[in-house]
Amino acid sequence: MATKRKSATKKPASKRRGKGMGLLPRLIIALLVLAMLSLAAGYFILKWKRDKSPGIAEISLVQETEDNNAGNISKNGIISGDQVNPSESKNSKAEKKQKTNEKPDPALQGTWVSTMNGAMMTIAGETFALDFPSIEFKKPVKGVLKAVKASFTITDTEGDQGCGNQEGVYLYSIKGEELTIIRKKDNCSKRASTLDATWFKL
Secondary structure (H helix, E strand, O other), X not given: OHHHHHHHHHHHHHHHHHHHHHHHHHHHHHHHHHHHHHHHHHHHHHHHHHHHOOOXXXXXXXXXXXXXXXXXXXXXXXXXXXXXXXXXXXXXHHHHHHHHHOOOOHHHOEEEEEOOOOOEEXXXXXXXXXXXXXXXXXXXXXXXXXXXXXXXXXXXXXXXXXXXXXXXXXXXXXXXXXXXXXXXXXXXXXXHHHHOOEEEEO
């Protein structure tokens, strides 16, 4: 009878230990859930604060507009941005247009050969080199060529052609590989007689 009582008292102890081990995983899961909830809450709070506060780009734009307004405010405290002389604003617009148009025409770049006398003209950026096949000119003519829309101005800087610093104005049109140049205004007859022709791209 005594042995039966001892075995009866051992069984509830094992049951109690089993219940104690079940609480630990539950506590770990609860802690993990709380940590995830706190992370999610922190993320949403940060996102809400970012939506309300201005970004870096907005701050820089605000500072630029404030600086521009500060520069336009006169001594009397009146903004003078719109009180600019209309002739000055027109001149500045015209200068901007000229600057944009003065970019080298990509279609004009390269080496061209005259169909009239075989002269070769190489245009690179705003410079040109004109080489003649005849013995009359020993050195190639070099200078500045600035294209604006369908016309260009040309000035010699070196060579045997003898145009000096005289500026010439020419009209031009390009169709495929063919370049047509027509003199508009040029007092240098030697240069005009060479340029006023049809050219093909080499």
